[in-house]
Every structure is written in structure tokens, then in C-alpha cells.
Amino acid sequence: MSNTPLVNTPLLGLAAEQKSAEVTDWxxxxxxxxxxxxxxxxxxxxxxxxxxxxxxxQGDLPELPTAPSEPGPATLSMSGRYHGSTTAGQWLDRIVAHGLGTRSRAELTLTDAGLRVVRPGAADFFVPAAALREARLDKGIAGKVLAEGGLLVVTWAHGDTLLDSGFRSDHAAEHAAWVEAINSMNQTNTTEGAAR
CATH class of the missing domain: 1.20.5 (Single alpha-helices involved in coiled-coils or other helix-helix interfaces)
Known part of the structure; x- marks a missing residue:
């Protein structure tokens, strides 16, 4: 018997054919x-x-009105989110002038003087009672779409332009009371204006 080791020729051929892994091209x-x-x-x-x-x-839009120093007692108040403003009836035509395009947290207060919107980190604004036109429940405004009725949309006059501003309360059940209060306030203002 020979002491010469047996060499497996097919395995050697396989090893010779294998290449090393390609280096990453940094x-x-x-x-x-x-x-x-x-x-x-x-x-x-x-x-x-x-x-x-x-x-x-949108530079022709006038400056936003400021809240009066004595707005009167609050009829309603709500905390939630401000989702933006658009040209009334055109829910994709976002208004960005005067900071109205900035989404933010918001504290809303409705008084006999109007609607005060306090926004941490963004410009606050005030909508006088005479400028309020209507409120409704809707599902979307400029880049924000919710379930049907998930958004409180307030229509108001700013200069010669009608705007829709969208809000969502932390408690969506509050929306209906806001719609009723703003619409009844608008109806009262319209009736008083017609009587004069």
C-alpha cells in the first residue's frame, strides 16, 4: 500500500473557480x-x-384683526387643532398670507365680540362677530381629509375675501354646538343689520 495522499481533483477545480467577494465601491x-x-x-x-x-x-389680504381688550364672557371654548384656511368654497386653495397657512394647536373662544383663535407657535387671529358668515361640519380642507363631519369649518369675511378656516376639536362631539352657536350668532347679526 502506498502512503501517497489521494487528491480529489474535482474539488480543487471548484476552489480555483471561486472568486472572492467584490469589495464595496464606497x-x-x-x-x-x-x-x-x-x-x-x-x-x-x-x-x-x-x-x-x-x-x-395673497399680499392684498389685509392684516388680521386683533382681539379687543374686553371681548366679553365666553359663550364656547374649545382646544384642538387649526388645519388651515382656504378661499371659501375652494377647499384646496390654501391661504398662506399672514400665517394663516401654518397648522398648529389652537384654543378657540367664542364671545359676543367674535371668534378668538390663539395658536401657540403661530400668529393668533380674531374674527369679529360681524365678519362671521356660517359654520358647518365638513370632511376636508387643504391637505387634511377626515371622516365626514370630522372638521369644523368656519366661513368668515376678511377684507373683500370670504375664507374657510378648518378646526378639529380634541373632542369632536363639541363641533355641533359650535355650528349652532356661530350660525345663530350670524342670524342675529343679520336680523339686527336688516332692522337698522
Whole structure:
């Protein structure tokens, strides 16, 4: 018997054919990441420019009224979210002038003087009672769509423009009381104006 080791020739051929794993091309990966970051920055910049352009186009809207120092006792109050304002009847035509396009938390207070909207981190505004036109329950406004009746939409006059402002209470059951109160306030103001 021979002491020579047996060599398995087919296994040697397989080992010779195998290649080592390809090394990652870091330069190409970094190039792609930088390109992607630049593309995202460009899209963000274009969106920002569009927002500014829209504000410029809406520059004819007057400054927002401020709340009177003595607005009277609160008829209703609510905390929730402000979802934005649009041109009345055109739920996708967002108003961005004077900070009306900024979504935020909101505290609403309805008095005989009007509707006060306090927004932490954004500009507060006040809608005088004479400017209130109507309130209704709706499902959407400029980029926010909810279940039917999930949004309180208040229509009001600002200068020569009618606006719709959308709010959502932390307790959606409150919406119906707000619709009734604002519409009855508007009806009272209309009746008093006609009597004069």
C-alpha cells in the first residue's frame, strides 16, 4: 500500500473557480448619497419658493384683526387643532398670507365680540362677530381629509375675501354646538343689520 495522499481533483477545480467577494465601491455609494441629498434639498427649496410665491400673490389680504381688550364672557371654548384656511368654497386653495397657512394647536373662544383663535407657535387671529358668515361640519380642507363631519369649518369675511378656516376639536362631539352657536350668532347679526 502506498502512503501517497489521494487528491480529489474535482474539488480543487471548484476552489480555483471561486472568486472572492467584490469589495464595496464606497466612492460610488457616497456619490449617490450626496446626489440624493442634493435632490431632496432642491425639492424642499422649490416647495419653499412656491409657499413664498403664494404668500406674495395673497399680499392684498389685509392684516388680521386683533382681539379687543374686553371681548366679553365666553359663550364656547374649545382646544384642538387649526388645519388651515382656504378661499371659501375652494377647499384646496390654501391661504398662506399672514400665517394663516401654518397648522398648529389652537384654543378657540367664542364671545359676543367674535371668534378668538390663539395658536401657540403661530400668529393668533380674531374674527369679529360681524365678519362671521356660517359654520358647518365638513370632511376636508387643504391637505387634511377626515371622516365626514370630522372638521369644523368656519366661513368668515376678511377684507373683500370670504375664507374657510378648518378646526378639529380634541373632542369632536363639541363641533355641533359650535355650528349652532356661530350660525345663530350670524342670524342675529343679520336680523339686527336688516332692522337698522
Amino acid at each position: 466612492a460610488a455609494r457616497i456619490g449617490w448619497l450626496v446626489g440624493l441629498a442634493l435632490f431632496v434639498a432642491l425639492v424642499y427649496w422649490l416647495m419653499r419658493q412656491g409657499w413664498k410665491w403664494r404668500a406674495t400673490l
